[in-house]
Amino acid sequence: MVQIAGGAVLVTGGNRGIGRALVEEALSRGARRVYAGTRAPWTHPDARVTPLVLDITDTAQIRGAVGAVAELDVLVNNAGIQLYDDLTDRSAIESQLAVNLFGPYEMALAFQPLLVRSGGAIVNNLSLSALAPVPLAPAYAISKAAALSLTQSLRLRAAAQGVTVHAVLTGPTDTDMTRGFEIPKTAADAVARAVFDGVEKGEDETFPDPVSLAVADGWRNGAMKALEREFAQLAGMPAPEV
16 A cells, blocks of 8 residues: 655645645655645745645646656645536536646646556545535536546556555535535544545545545445446456447
């Protein structure tokens, strides 16, 4: 299993919310190097942290980040956006797909060679909205559901190269994204601990808070996960000739 101690970790959206908590948790677990991707310049007092100006929708910045990272054990695709919409504006779907789906996709492809070399891990921070939409943000749910399917698909391809791929199905967390909602929320540092616990245990999906944990057994032992395992047995079969 991948261990954080002594390893190199890259966290996108690393300057706030769950991302900042993931940076701090990686440091507390003894990571040798933590790369923190942020859209604007940022600094951190710990010399083990290397900030990267990294907009995950900008292919040039992704290429620049690849050039700045010498080795990598864990890529955490944490950066994301949530907009409130009513599905009447296509641009709301497109903008969230750009960040929440295509951003992690481009990052996974770009850093794949480093992760193959280390036998590392890709972690996609998703949401319970990937399983069921929240009425206030249906386009966000669409993007996260697509990102869950991406995670499962990447898992099939990466396994043959010794790379593990993990989904984090996060419930309500006390960050800027949930500000103004008077609902039970889990502290970001508790979520970060659960994320890296899940990586080190080799969990396909991590449910890092009490709300998400309520559906964990149903997911892991349910028909959808069983179908994923069944389809995984087709990996490596040649595509039929057309």
